[in-house]
Amino acid sequence: MSEVLLERPAPGVTLLRLNRPEARNALNLTVRQMLADHFRTLGADVETRCIVLTGNAEVFAAGADIRDMAEATPVDLILRNTHLLWQAIAECPKPIIAAVNGYALGGGCELAMHADMIVAGEGASFGQPEIRVGIMPGAGGTQRLTRAVGKFKAMKMVLTGQPVSARDADAMGLVTEVVPDAEVEDAALKLAGQIARMPPLAVQQIKEVMLAGQDAPLSAALMLERKAFQLLFASRDQREGMQAFLEKRKPAYEGR
Incomplete structure (x- = not known):
């Protein structure tokens, strides 16, 4: 089964679902490439008016797949050109809503921040823990986070690696709204449907x-x-x- 599933739950709304439950939806290179391909295609699809991006009821995305990078050299990382894969999401002209349950950590938090709105479950948590494995955020975690919540909150998150709860993320301005965990996907789809009916x-x-x-x-x-x-x-x-x-x-x- 595909590691990124595409569904069309309502007119004008497309849902992309991360599907690596065995790896807590960790973002390996294959998933990043699939996401980039989907967002490029959906950006040009006249039938798609709003995109919802989600994981599953337990986790949005727990970060980058460490197995993919543990032995990588700087040249390996340069040749992967992963910034172009992230760019495909950032440049998608259609509104993107991230529906977040559970962990959105590291690359998962960065992926959520590529969205235009974030609907979070009460049990969700957001963080940039890269410092705990000797590196730093590399897909917007120092830049998008600072723009979303300000220098002082972002510095604490990035320099300690400590996650924040959905309620704290809401107070910081990192998420659009917080809803009960069981209602996250429905709330995101309802919001997407409202946007899809707009010009x-x-x-x-x-x-x-x-x-x-x-x-x-x-x-x-x-x-x-x-x-x-x-x-x-x-x-x-x-x-x-x-x-x-x-x-x-x-x-x-x-x-x-």
Whole structure:
């Protein structure tokens, strides 16, 4: 059976499920390649409007597969080009929701942080424990984490390797919402369904502008927002949305 399963649980929603329960969904090279392939394909798939990424009821992903890297040399790591595999997720134009139960540690925490929203179970925990095996985060754990929770919280997590609970992650701003463990997948799918019913062009423009603008000067970011806002007035969805509002009916968005 595939180590990454693809499901289509609702119109416009695609679910990717990590499927290495025997290894606590550790991210070996095969899983990373499969995820990259899926995100590239789904990013161009007009039928997919929102993506949910999850593991199983016990664990999201417990980190990188140490067996894959214990004997690796620096040249081995360079030749693997794993940054390009992560980049395929980061550059996916469709909104991504991580549905997290159990551990999201190391590469698993970094994978969750590649999502645009994180729905966490009450029993979930997030951490960057790489320092405990003599290395450091290498897929955004020092950078995305700092941008999400700030320097002082991130420093403690990365320098001690100690995980934080879902409730603490919520208080830090690392997750979108916390729900009972048994409701994580359903809550993520419900949220994905709401997004999938929105106008796709507006959704993609919002994601692109928010991500591009967060590291730009405010004046440049506001210009990106203004141009994207203006551009959407060339879409049929803009006309449909406003006409439906005036006619007091539900809009039917086509992504055109």
